[in-house]
Amino acid sequence: MPRYLVAQSELPDERAQRRARAGKSAGETYAATLTQLRPGASVAIASPSDDDAPGLAAEDIAGFDAVFLTGSPMHVYDRTPEVERQLDFMRSVFASGVPAFGSCAGLQVAVAAAGGKVRKMPRRMEAGIARRISATAAGRGHWLLAGRTPSWDAPAIHGDEVEELPPGATLLASNEVTHVQAAEIRCGNGTFWGVQYHPELALAEIATALRAQREELVAVGLADREDDVLARADDLDALHDDPGSLAVRWRIGVDGQFAEQRCRRLEIINFLKHVPPRG
Numbered sequence: 039m040p041r042y043l044v045a046q047s048e049l050p051d052e053r054a055q056r057r058a059r060a061g062k063s064a065g066e067t068y069a070a071t072l073t074q075l076r077p078g079a080s081v082a083i084a085s086p087s088d089d090d091a092p093g094l095a096a097e098d099i100a101g102f103d104a105v106f107l108t109g110s111p112m113h114v115y116d117r118t119p120e121v122e123r124q125l126d127f128m129r130s131v132f133a134s135g136v137p138a139f140g141s142c143a144g145l146q147v148a149v150a151a152a153g154g155k156v157r158k159m160p161r162r163m164e165a166g167i168a169r170r171i172s173a174t175a176a177g178r179g180h181w182l183l184a185g186r187t188p189s190w191d192a193p194a195i196h197g198d199e200v201e202e203l204p205p206g207a208t209l210l211a212s213n214e215v216t217h218v219q220a221a222e223i224r225c226g227n228g229t230f231w232g233v234q235y236h237p238e239l240a241l242a243e244i245a246t247a248l249r250a251q252r253e254e255l256v257a258v259g260l261a262d263r264e265d266d267v268l269a270r271a272d273d274l275d276a277l278h279d280d281p282g283s284l285a286v287r288w289r290i291g292v293d294g295q296f297a298e299q300r301c302r303r304l305e306i307i308n309f310l311k312h313v314p315p316r317g
């Protein structure tokens with residue numbers, strides 16, 4: 039039976055707010071996705087950023103088969119005590135040698151812990167759908183993106199991005215909005231694979247996030263009116279309920295790579311195939 043550790047960087051108030059909106063914290067969403075993909079797996083959730091979180095050393099992490107880092111509202115470039123605790127945790131993951139995967143803020147945490155840079159996006163956010171992601175030359179032959187079409191769309195919502203990958207990292211995918219959409223990071227004893235988008239999320243969760251951030255999305259120019267954001271959220275809910283709907287796919291301009299759950303989860307599926315239980 040595989041043992042997985044999910045590390046969430048949401049703080050307690052943020053977890054409570056997300057549960058109220060979406061029914062689960064980011065860590066609970068990841069855990070649910072993993073247990074669906076690997077029935078019978080043992081999944082523990084840690085919150086390394088919390089004030090009272092017990093420290094997890096490399097030897098503690100070494101008992102797991104893989105570590106997963108979630109998205110969150112965390113700004114990695116704000117070196118608060120909460121951020122520093124999360125970075126210390128990631129350094130312990132690298133030191134343990136346990137393979138790790140993360141999305142959105144999870145990618146950014148791994149980048150910063152390994153010596154790279156993260157910044158606020160200078161022009162805009164990427165919200166709802168990350169369009170036309172394409173593999174780099176290195177990414178086209180990489181197992182993480184096996185099964186991806188030459189260009190694909192993915193669920194995304196972020197206002198921060200990787201500015202500079204750390205030494206030893208490999209860029210695997212990009213799009214016009216966000217240069218680092220997927221990467222492999224080698225640091226110390228460990229390797230991390232991550233994406234800026236959200237393969238773990240259901241479309242209904244992205245819809246909920248859009249509604250919660252509708253004022254911000256109008257402020258940054260992604261929508262003219264809050265009603266436009268709500269309409270996009272409604273379309274995502276409709277696609278969640280009926281992934282095969284040609285009418286909804288056409289309305290928001292996506293194909294099966296975005297609409298079908300298994301396709302959205304492809305990077306996590308590939309990671310789990312590449313990292314079998316060690317026991």
